Amino acid sequence: MRKFLDGLYTGSSWLAGLGMIGVLLMVSYSIVGRLAGFPVGGIDAYAGYLMAGAGFLALASTLKKGEHIRVTLVLGMLKGAKRRGLELVALSIATALSGFLALYSARLVWQSWAYQDISTGIDATPLWIPQISMALGTLIFFIAFLDELWLELLGKRVPAQSAEESHHE
16 A cells, blocks of 8 residues: 555656646747747646646645645644644644545536536636646645554654755754
8 A cells, every 4th residue: 555655646746747847848839939920829828727737736745755834843842742642633634624625626627527617718628627637636635644644643654854854054
């Protein structure tokens, strides 16, 4: 199961990276098109969809690597059972919130599909298509928080330290 979860987080981060490459290519194409004088209508919308998708798909991987912003002022002063208790409370709240985010993201995709909602731009893209990356990213984010909570409950969680945390001045 550990291999599967780690592969899921890695795969999600690779998809996010591909999305960012897609943004680069679309913005480059837009710049070249404007300089050369040929129309590039709708490309800005697709670059935006890819940017949003990349952001959501990267959530789980950055969580597992300890790269999310976290205020540890109080946590750093606690030791033992009090620290573990605060970790459990924080992870429980984060798991619940990420679960709601995943649920409502999936609901948004379903509603966009059911109502045949399309973008207002020239491209008239069915909105459920770019929204899938948001729903998928938030689902994987929820799974990552469940994973962290489960590991903490078992006493096997080793919180990842970001590069910034490891540099004490």
